Amino acid sequence: MGCLDGGRFILELENGINNGCSEIGKDASAIEDAVKVLLLGLGEDINREGIRKTPLRVAKALREGTRGYRQKVKDIVEGALFPEAGLDNRVGHAGGAGGLVIVRDIDLFSYCESCMLPFQVKCHVGYVPSGERVVGLSKLSRVADVFAKRLQDPQRLANEVCSALHNGIKPAGVAVILQCTHIHFPDIESIFLDSNHQGLVKILVSAGSGVFENKNADEWADFFNLLKFRGISMEKIHSRGSSDSCWCPSQSAKVSSEIGPVNPAMVTAVASIIKSLGEDPLRKELRGTPTRFVKWLMNFQNSNFDMKLNGFLNGRIDSLTANEKVAMENKKICSELNLSFWSQCEHHLLPFHGVVHIGYLLSDGFSPIGKSLLQSIVHFYGFKLQVQERLTRQIAETISPLIGGDVIVVVEASHTCMISRGIEKFGSSTATIAVLGRFSTELKTRASFLQGIPTPSYFSEQ
Amino acid sequence: MGCLDGGRFILELENGINNGCSEIGKDASAIEDAVKVLLLGLGEDINREGIRKTPLRVAKALREGTRGYRQKVKDIVEGALFPEAGLDNRVGHAGGAGGLVIVRDIDLFSYCESCMLPFQVKCHVGYVPSGERVVGLSKLSRVADVFAKRLQDPQRLANEVCSALHNGIKPAGVAVILQCTHIHFPDIESIFLDSNHQGLVKILVSAGSGVFENKNADEWADFFNLLKFRGISMEKIHSRGSSDSCWCPSQSAKVSSEIGPVNPAMVTAVASIIKSLGEDPLRKELRGTPTRFVKWLMNFQNSNFDMKLNGFLNGRIDSLTANEKVAMENKKICSELNLSFWSQCEHHLLPFHGVVHIGYLLSDGFSPIGKSLLQSIVHFYGFKLQVQERLTRQIAETISPLIGGDVIVVVEASHTCMISRGIEKFGSSTATIAVLGRFSTELKTRASFLQGIPTPSYFSEQ
Numbered sequence: 001m002g003c004l005d006g007g008r009f010i011l012e013l014e015n016g017i018n019n020g021c022s023e024i025g026k027d028a029s030a031i032e033d034a035v036k037v038l039l040l041g042l043g044e045d046i047n048r049e050g051i052r053k054t055p056l057r058v059a060k061a062l063r064e065g066t067r068g069y070r071q072k073v074k075d076i077v078e079g080a081l082f083p084e085a086g087l088d089n090r091v092g093h094a095g096g097a098g099g100l101v102i103v104r105d106i107d108l109f110s111y112c113e114s115c116m117l118p119f120q121v122k123c124h125v126g127y128v129p130s131g132e133r134v135v136g137l138s139k140l141s142r143v144a145d146v147f148a149k150r151l152q153d154p155q156r157l158a159n160e161v162c163s164a165l166h167n168g169i170k171p172a173g174v175a176v177i178l179q180c181t182h183i184h185f186p187d188i189e190s191i192f193l194d195s196n197h198q199g200l201v202k203i204l205v206s207a208g209s210g211v212f213e214n215k216n217a218d219e220w221a222d223f224f225n226l227l228k229f230r231g232i233s234m235e236k237i238h239s240r241g242s243s244d245s246c247w248c249p250s251q252s253a254k255v256s257s258e259i260g261p262v263n264p265a266m267v268t269a270v271a272s273i274i275k276s277l278g279e280d281p282l283r284k285e286l287r288g289t290p291t292r293f294v295k296w297l298m299n300f301q302n303s304n305f306d307m308k309l310n311g312f313l314n315g316r317i318d319s320l321t322a323n324e325k326v327a328m329e330n331k332k333i334c335s336e337l338n339l340s341f342w343s344q345c346e347h348h349l350l351p352f353h354g355v356v357h358i359g360y361l362l363s364d365g366f367s368p369i370g371k372s373l374l375q376s377i378v379h380f381y382g383f384k385l386q387v388q389e390r391l392t393r394q395i396a397e398t399i400s401p402l403i404g405g406d407v408i409v410v411v412e413a414s415h416t417c418m419i420s421r422g423i424e425k426f427g428s429s430t431a432t433i434a435v436l437g438r439f440s441t442e443l444k445t446r447a448s449f450l451q452g453i454p455t456p457s458y459f460s461e462q
Numbered sequence: 463m464g465c466l467d468g469g470r471f472i473l474e475l476e477n478g479i480n481n482g483c484s485e486i487g488k489d490a491s492a493i494e495d496a497v498k499v500l501l502l503g504l505g506e507d508i509n510r511e512g513i514r515k516t517p518l519r520v521a522k523a524l525r526e527g528t529r530g531y532r533q534k535v536k537d538i539v540e541g542a543l544f545p546e547a548g549l550d551n552r553v554g555h556a557g558g559a560g561g562l563v564i565v566r567d568i569d570l571f572s573y574c575e576s577c578m579l580p581f582q583v584k585c586h587v588g589y590v591p592s593g594e595r596v597v598g599l600s601k602l603s604r605v606a607d608v609f610a611k612r613l614q615d616p617q618r619l620a621n622e623v624c625s626a627l628h629n630g631i632k633p634a635g636v637a638v639i640l641q642c643t644h645i646h647f648p649d650i651e652s653i654f655l656d657s658n659h660q661g662l663v664k665i666l667v668s669a670g671s672g673v674f675e676n677k678n679a680d681e682w683a684d685f686f687n688l689l690k691f692r693g694i695s696m697e698k699i700h701s702r703g704s705s706d707s708c709w710c711p712s713q714s715a716k717v718s719s720e721i722g723p724v725n726p727a728m729v730t731a732v733a734s735i736i737k738s739l740g741e742d743p744l745r746k747e748l749r750g751t752p753t754r755f756v757k758w759l760m761n762f763q764n765s766n767f768d769m770k771l772n773g774f775l776n777g778r779i780d781s782l783t784a785n786e787k788v789a790m791e792n793k794k795i796c797s798e799l800n801l802s803f804w805s806q807c808e809h810h811l812l813p814f815h816g817v818v819h820i821g822y823l824l825s826d827g828f829s830p831i832g833k834s835l836l837q838s839i840v841h842f843y844g845f846k847l848q849v850q851e852r853l854t855r856q857i858a859e860t861i862s863p864l865i866g867g868d869v870i871v872v873v874e875a876s877h878t879c880m881i882s883r884g885i886e887k888f889g890s891s892t893a894t895i896a897v898l899g900r901f902s903t904e905l906k907t908r909a910s911f912l913q914g915i916p917t918p919s920y921f922s923e924q
Contacts, residue, residue: 049545082809083511084851087898090862094871094896095855103880105889134851136809138880141887218905225912226872226893347544347598389546389596393557400552409556410688418565418600425603426888427567431688434556436549443680450687 027276031059034269035349041266043302044385051346051385058349061417062277065111065118068149069278076143077168080136084129096134098172100219102126102226103140107426109419112182113151113285114248116293117351118416121148121157122179126223127165128172128211135169143168151279151286154180154205154247162207173210175223180205183351184249185342188299188383199340199353203247206237250292266294300344300385333449335359336371341378345417346385354413356395359449361438363404388413388432396434406437408449489738493521496731497811503728505764506847513808513847520811523879524739527573527580530611531740538605539630542598546591558596560634562681564588564688565602569888574644575613575747576710578755579813580878583610584641588685589627590634590673597631605630613741613748616642616667616709624669635672637685642667645813646711647804650761650845661802661815665709668699712754728756761845762806795911797821798833803840807879808847816875818857821911823900825866850875850894858896868899870911
């Protein structure tokens with residue numbers, strides 16, 4: 001739980017990490033060049049309209065998303081400490097001398113140092129004032145954000161926020177609890193085998209200083225009670241030891257044989273991005289990051305998917321069981337809801353993921369389509385550099401000739417680029433629709449399908 | 463529903479509103495001077511440590527919160543329009559030609575033009591692409607934010623977002639739905655009479671252009687179905703006519719006789735703030751705003767509350783019914799949960815509000831305290847320029863001598879200053895605690911009270 005590491009760290013907190021990054025323009029252009037190498041490695045035409053400005057967008061997004069390297073905690077906390085009386089000749093704790101103060105449910109995101117994907121953080125911070133002074137409440141959130149906006153690991157993030165607040169406020173103690181959620185992107189091979197893929201990895205970490213140094217301290221009990229974490233106690237919080245494996249799913253990802261050897265130019269490009277952000281690519285935890293990032297990115301290479309998909313579609317009738325056939329022929333609208341998908345936004349090289357809902361009317365002479373084939377079609381179009389509008393259209397256009405023309409496709413997605421680039425609209429989600437044949441001309445048919453889409457949705461559960 | 467007003471508005475969208483505000487420093491200092499007038503009018507010592515920098519903080523917060531006056535929609539949308547194919551020789555709508563695209567649940571806040579308090583907005587935007595091009599999804603959120611960051615009325619906000627997107631994207635149509643929530647701050651007199659005060663006013667508004675111009679269009683049905691607004695249809699959405707009264711509670715607020723005549727220097731100060739933000743204080747909807755703001759602010763004047771409170775406390779035994787006495791004497795910890803409070807953050811002149819939970823152990827020779835007296839104590843300390851830590855301590859210190867010394871007070875609050883100043887942590891809430899006597903020394907007694915605080919709390923229901 002201890003997280004006060006003495007002089008060097010404090011110096012960094014006060015001065016910001018100095019990596020000689022004064023020439024912002026130069027760093028941004030280095031990132032742009034590196035992104036071009038990645039796009040070429042994916043087999044993309046970097047002059048294609050949709051991705052022509054992607055290097056610029058990625059550079060801007062990364063600089064913004066890691067602005068914490070260039071922020072100073074001292075500037076934030078200084079001037080926000082206010083004198084506040086404690087109790088006057090009474091037994092107890094209140095105000096600026098001992099009354100616990102907590103801020104709950106601060107939404108943050110950070111970048112995983114192991115794979116460079118953003119992860120979400122629900123942050124809870126508390127401190128016990130001493131010396132008859134309190135800090136402006138919003139500073140707890142601002143300081144947490146400084147350390148979130150870096151390449152991070154959950155436990156280190158908790159420790160750094162805790163240390164920085166302790167040094168900035170000089171209170172009796174600081175407590176930090178982080179609930180972190182990391183996207184678990186499947187790789188393109190295993191997704192066809194593992195239909196129960198768990199899309200999210202979660203971890204709960206804590207850090208404490210001063211009176212919170214001892215995890216059995218009464219102050220922790222108060223903190224948990226005020227958080228209303230009923231039934232969750234310190235024992236359930238991950239205590240990270242040096243022998244623990246990293247939480248990041250990329251650490252345990254199997255090496256896909258189909259992807260082939262990792263392109264060394266791409267690995268060098270990612271290392272140069274890490275350096276441009278103000279990090280040391282040789283730091284122990286970052287050494288394997290460029291390779292892991294490239295391996296993951298190669299899931300989205302611009303390969304000969306269409307040919308493969310045709311092979312799939314030709315054999316499709318066999319994949320349907322007799323039961324499936326009977327069930328589907330009795331329904332007017334055949335529908336398959338909540339097919340999961342994973343994709344990569346071509347504008348920002350950031351993931352988007354969610355569910356696809358497909359409905360169709362079966363024309364005479366056509367056979368219904370089994371769920372596993374529909375899921376395969378969705379994955380085929382997902383594992384590319386994509387935009388959601390195109391994904392929706394491509395799925396509809398692929399299904400249309402298989403069933404005689406009347407098809408509706410709805411894609412509901414959560415876009416990482418909506419939370420991790422200064423927009424930070426955590427609760428937002430996106431829906432797109434494609435309607436072909438009778439679904440485009442008959443409102444009633446369309447509405448009947450749309451009203452069958454479950455609510456609360458995929459997104460409100462996350 | 464129509465919201466395209468032609469030339470003048472489009473010109474403003476493209477150029478930003480030009481109010482001659484190029485000298486940002488000058489405007490900020492004008493706001494600071496005006497805030498000093500307001501603080502003096504409230505009877506505050508503007509050199510007091512806690513509020514010495516409040517003028518600077520308010521000026522920064524207001525400039526940040528109304529930055530939309532200085533942003534240009536054209537800069538946001540340009541470069542974010544991407545070519546995207548539609549359907550190829552098929553009947554229907556998809557991709558860049560006709561497939562509806564929506565972004566749901568975008569959290570925004572805005573400033574009410576009628577009272578200058580922030581209000582929250584849950585924004586849903588949709589558009590139907592045409593001309594084989596789509597807009598980057600995050601731009602829908604960014605453009606909505608430009609208009610939210612101004613002095614606004616919900617219907618005007620919806621219209622302006624709709625027009626700006628229509629002109630920027632040139633789609634087949636744009637639809638906007640806003641769910642707006644305005645704090646309904648009670649005034650200091652009526653709060654003691656009305657224990658069922660409703661703390662929030664809500665309104666649902668819409669705007670549509672192009673294919674959404676007609677509110678009975680099929681496109682609206684699709685939009686509602688994708689929003690999963692089951693059971694909510696266009697009929698339930700507020701259609702504002704010119705004869706409607708404003709939604710802002712300040713418009714119907716009774717004039718408090720105790721507050722006395724409105725200080726003209728304060729009214730002039732607020733008008734100068736409005737001008738500095740880039741608005742015309744003579745615009746019809748803004749003419750009464752300075753007076754309404756000052757009337758509301760005067761609820762928090764630094765008056766002789768302590769004397770009044772003493773009068774209250776001396777007569778307190780009479781306020782307890784015989785039943786209340788019996789019930790409370792049988793319990794070990796007397797507790798009163800979820801007492802509402804309303805207060806004003808002295809650091810930012812912005813509201814914070816929530817609930818207070820009070821527990822105490824009754825010493826021999828003391829009588830229990832009725833709920834109405836506890837609620838009065840809470841209101842007395844709430845209606846001031848405050849900080850939450852002090853409010854918590856003051857309530858505990860006031861109750862302590864009345865029951866023999868053993869008291870616990872927990873304040874749970876939602877701070878407007880945590881959402882409306884660039885921090886934008888919409889879901890966050892704050893808890894503070896004061897413990898006196900046995901509540902400070904006995905963990906078990908304290909925990910027993912804390913675990914009785916209801917969850918889900920006040921905040922998760924908002």
